[in-house]
Amino acid sequence: MTQSTPILAPLSRREWSLALLLLLAALLPFLPTIHGQFQWDDEELHIHPAATTSNPLTFFSLSRSSATAAQGNYYPLSMLAFWCEARLFGADTTGYHAINLALHAGNVLLAWLLLRRLKLPWPFLIAMLFAIHPIVVETVAYISELKNLLSALFFLTAAHLWLSWQEQPGKIQFYLLMILAFLAAMLAKSTACTLPAAILLLEYFRHGRLNRRTILATLPLFLIAAALAAFFISTEHTKVGAAGAAFHFPLLDRILIASRALCFYLTKFLWPHPILVVYPRWTIDPGAPWQYLFPAAVIAAIAAFWLLRKKITRGPFIAAALFILLLSPSLGLIVYYPMLFTFVADHYAYLALLPLAAAFAALLQRLTRELPIPQCLLCGIIAVLLIPITVTQAFRWRTDITLWQPTVSHNPDNWYATANLAYACLNAGRDVDAQKWAAHSLHLKEDNPRAHFTLALGSLRQGDPAAAIAEYHRGLELEPTNAVAWLNNGYALEQAGQLADAEQAYETSLHLDNNQPKIWNELAVLRLRRGAWPAAAAAAQNAVALAPTYGLAYANLALALEMEGNIASAIPALERALRLLPPNDRLQEELARLQQMQAAPTPASRP
Numbered sequence: 001m002t003q004s005t006p007i008l009a010p011l012s013r014r015e016w017s018l019a020l021l022l023l024l025a026a027l028l029p030f031l032p033t034i035h036g037q038f039q040w041d042d043e044e045l046h047i048h049p050a051a052t053t054s055n056p057l058t059f060f061s062l063s064r065s066s067a068t069a070a071q072g073n074y075y076p077l078s079m080l081a082f083w084c085e086a087r088l089f090g091a092d093t094t095g096y097h098a099i100n101l102a103l104h105a106g107n108v109l110l111a112w113l114l115l116r117r118l119k120l121p122w123p124f125l126i127a128m129l130f131a132i133h134p135i136v137v138e139t140v141a142y143i144s145e146l147k148n149l150l151s152a153l154f155f156l157t158a159a160h161l162w163l164s165w166q167e168q169p170g171k172i173q174f175y176l177l178m179i180l181a182f183l184a185a186m187l188a189k190s191t192a193c194t195l196p197a198a199i200l201l202l203e204y205f206r207h208g209r210l211n212r213r214t215i216l217a218t219l220p221l222f223l224i225a226a227a228l229a230a231f232f233i234s235t236e237h238t239k240v241g242a243a244g245a246a247f248h249f250p251l252l253d254r255i256l257i258a259s260r261a262l263c264f265y266l267t268k269f270l271w272p273h274p275i276l277v278v279y280p281r282w283t284i285d286p287g288a289p290w291q292y293l294f295p296a297a298v299i300a301a302i303a304a305f306w307l308l309r310k311k312i313t314r315g316p317f318i319a320a321a322l323f324i325l326l327l328s329p330s331l332g333l334i335v336y337y338p339m340l341f342t343f344v345a346d347h348y349a350y351l352a353l354l355p356l357a358a359a360f361a362a363l364l365q366r367l368t369r370e371l372p373i374p375q376c377l378l379c380g381i382i383a384v385l386l387i388p389i390t391v392t393q394a395f396r397w398r399t400d401i402t403l404w405q406p407t408v409s410h411n412p413d414n415w416y417a418t419a420n421l422a423y424a425c426l427n428a429g430r431d432v433d434a435q436k437w438a439a440h441s442l443h444l445k446e447d448n449p450r451a452h453f454t455l456a457l458g459s460l461r462q463g464d465p466a467a468a469i470a471e472y473h474r475g476l477e478l479e480p481t482n483a484v485a486w487l488n489n490g491y492a493l494e495q496a497g498q499l500a501d502a503e504q505a506y507e508t509s510l511h512l513d514n515n516q517p518k519i520w521n522e523l524a525v526l527r528l529r530r531g532a533w534p535a536a537a538a539a540a541q542n543a544v545a546l547a548p549t550y551g552l553a554y555a556n557l558a559l560a561l562e563m564e565g566n567i568a569s570a571i572p573a574l575e576r577a578l579r580l581l582p583p584n585d586r587l588q589e590e591l592a593r594l595q596q597m598q599a600a601p602t603p604a605s606r607p
Contacts, residue, residue, distance in 0.1 A: 018124050022112055026105040026131040029387050032394040033141040034097045039403060040277075040420070042143045044484060047086055047096075049079070049515065056083045060187075062231065074228075074235050077187040078147035085146075096143045103149035104131075104140045110156040111354055117163055118206070122361040125379055129357035134272040134389045136353065138346040141397035145347050147189040152351050154185035155192050162199055175217065182221055190232040191329040191348075196221035198325055205318040233334060242337040249335055253284045257343050258331035259295035262324060265349045269356045272386070275393050276407045278417040281342050298324075315362055322355035341416035400424030408437070415445035422454045431458050449479035453488070460492050468492040483512040487519050490526075499530055517547035524556045528563070536560040551580030555587060558594075567598050 011019065038047065059076035081099075089095030108131040115123035130136070139145045161178035168174065185192035196218045203214050237243045249257070260282060268275075285291060302324075305317035330348035332339055364378060396402045404421040411417050422437035435458055441451040452475030459467035472489035479485065490505035506523040510516060520543035527536035540557035543550055554577035561570035574591045578584065 019109060019112070022108050022124070022127050022131055023105055025128055025383070026108040027101055029132055029390040030101055030104070030137070030140050030394050032391060033137075033397050034094055034101070036093060036097060036141060036398040037400065038093055039142060039397065039400060040144065047082060047143070049082075049513075056080050059083070073190075073240065074232055075147050075151075075187065075189050077184055078150055078189060081146055081150060081188075093143065096146070097141070100140050100143065100146055100149055103146065103153055104136070107149060107152045107156060110153065110160065114156060114159055114163075115358070117160070118202070120358055120361070121365045122375055125361045125364070125375060125382070126354065126357040128379055128383065129360065129386075130353055132383060132386050132390055133269070133353055133357075134275045134386060134393050135268060135346045135349055137275065137390055137393040137397070138277070139350045141394055142347065148191075148347050148350050151185045151189035151192045154181045154188060155195055155351065158182045158185060158195055159199070159202070166203075179220060179224075183224060186224065186228050190229060191326075193225035193229045194325050194328060196225055198322060201318055201321055201325065205314060208314065229329075236336050240337045242335050242339070246340055247335045249284075249332070249339070250286075252286050254333050254335075255295055256284050256286065256291050257282070257339075258333050259298045260291070261331050261344050262298055262327065263294050264344050265323075265327065265352065266356065268346075268349075269353065269360075272389055274406070274410050275346065275389070276410055277403055278342050278407055278411060278414055278420075279344050280411050280414060316359060319355040319359035319362075323352050323359075326352040326355070341414060399428075401428050401430075413444060415441045415448055415451075418444065419448060419450040419454065422451060426454055426458055426461075431461065434458050447478050449475040449482065449485070452478070453482070453485050456485075456492065457488060460488070460495070465492045465495040469496060481512055483509045483516065483519075486512065487516070487522070490519075490522065494526060499526060502526055503530070514542075515546060517543040517550050517553060520546065521550065521553040521556060524553065524560065528556065528560060533560050533563040537564060549580055551577045554580065558590075562594065567594055570594055571598060 056079075059079040062074075085096055085099060108127055111130055112123055112127035115126050120126065139148045158178050158181035161174050161181055165171065165174035165178060182192065182195050185195065199218055199221070200210060200214070204210055264279075302317070302320055305312075305320050309317050327348060330336070330345070332343055338345065365375075368378070396406060400420075401424050404417060404424050407417050408414075408421045418437050419441040422434045422441060425431075425437060426434035434454060438451040438454040438458070442448050445451075452471045456468040456471035456475065459465070459471060469489065469492045472485060472492060476482065476485055476489065486505050486509035490502045490509065493499075493502035493505055503523065503526050506519055506526065509519050510523070520539050524536045524539035524543060527533075527539060537557060537560035540553050540560055543553035544557060547553065554573050558570045558574035558577060561567075561573060571591065571594050574587065574594065578587055578591065581587070
């Protein structure tokens with residue numbers, strides 16, 4: 001029977017030094033990301049919805065129309081964290097990256113303490129691999145993956161609390177806190193649903209058996225996991241869009257995908273090159289005999305580890321089982337949206353890196369028993385090999401261009417990667433490159449709304465609203481629920497002088513997501529142009545209600561109220577705009593004029 005070490009056991013001076021080294025290892029290689037831009041879908045799916053939500057409790061609503069569900073997935077605790085970040089940091093990405101770095105460092109220390117409690121060999125080496133491996137860069141550098149880091153934090157905390165309850169069964173508070181930590185992990189990201197089964201595997205590792213008390217104690221966890229996982233799968237299909245012919249994968253195909261993904265992650269752990277944002281999407285062919293080598297290898301390895309567990313210990317079997325378990329939500333056995341363009345991603349393997357690292361450390365320890373190679377030397381060699389790759393990858397996450405160019409150079413036939421590079425080029429002012437990559441992306445996949453939207457934005461920038469409208473029409477036929485595309489389509493229609501159609505486009509965007517102060521303000525401007533003063537005032541009111549510091553919306557509100565003849569209300573709105581906006585002589589003159597109008601005596605009515 002393997003006993004564990006209490007989490008609060010005092011650390012020696014040497015162990016404090018090791019903890020400091022792990023902290024530095026978890027932070028320093030990722031410092032190049034600290035001033036990185038918002039990337040990929042950071043703003044669209046997370047920062048914007050969080051910033052424009054006035055009541056963060058709506059994130060916890062199970063309603064499909066809630067702010068969280070509107071983005072497809074249900075991770076309310078992570079959205080609450082984004083909401084706090086948006087209010088603390090605004091558009092300054094430094095704070096967001098600092099939080100991700102701190103969470104990763106916390107996870108590394110929690111993992112190291114957990115490994116010590118389980119008395120695994122070389123826990124420092126395992127934790128160091130978890131801290132610096134290039135696979136974790138995506139999770140740490142990608143602001144949106146705060147949800148991965150937050151979920152892992154509560155996942156590891158729940159594992160510690162479980163061990164504390166096992167050590168002190170009379171203290172029920174550990175068990176209750178463990179359930180709360182697990183629930184928090186699930187509400188941060190649904191992949192934490194693997195915790196109950198992971199606990200059973202750890203208990204089997206520690207004791208060589210599972211008793212009735214352990215099984216019964218995990219039942220509430222399995223019930224929570226099943227209920228929330230069912231809801232997550234439902235939203236993935238109904239809101240994210242993982243449904244239809246493109247997502248029809250027969251069971252045999254999914255088995256081939258899952259087994260090949262497991263082999264991919266294992267080889268990427270051993271040989272982390274190249275590290276890409278989007279990896280090539282394999283062609284799955286059940287008629288190709290060689291593709292069955294992957295499930296055969298997985299089954300053979302698990303069977304061998306199980307049959308040899310008494311001879312080589314049960315450690316290899318537990319490591320392999322945990323590796324498969326922690327990856328299982330993202331292996332493709334359950335269909336999810338990114339399977340449209342890739343079957344694997346580095347951030348899926350964040351926690352699954354731990355059992356791989358544990359098996360690797362145990363193997364190294366066994367191989368070096370007869371050799372006088374100290375653990376510190378091996379750690380140094382591994383650090384020298386991995387840290388340069390990690391730092392290089394961290395630098396790539398600083399801008400859209402540096403992120404997507406290396407991916408496309410290794411994966412030029414991926415329609416999604418090339419579409420993202422096109423959009424990155426457009427944002428960088430490289431219009432010719434943007435058009436080239438967008439056209440290439442459409443050549444790879446015709447029903448590709450992102451490439452159409454990129455071409456539309458390029459045409460709009462070049463002063464050709466007619467071409468932009470045509471591209472938006474094609475893109476919105478494919479993706480009619482894209483609120484941002486409807487907004488930009490409204491811009492194009494407005495530039496083309498089609499004001500009625502532009503107003504309808506803005507209204508459609510707001511119907512899809514009414515927590516958008518920018519669109520409410522654009523709608524107010526358009527209605528002012530059309531002379532619809534009350535409707536313009538109502539739109540501007542909605543904009544300032546959602547964004548109380550939106551100075552331009554206050555200016556438009558003041559103008560609409562003035563045109564209505566409501567001078568008394570227009571003056572405070574204009575005063576508010578002047579406080580929020582940079583100095584503006586024209587607005588100052590307008591305020592003085594309104595104040596004079598208000599001060600002018602009203603003509604006495606005749607008797």
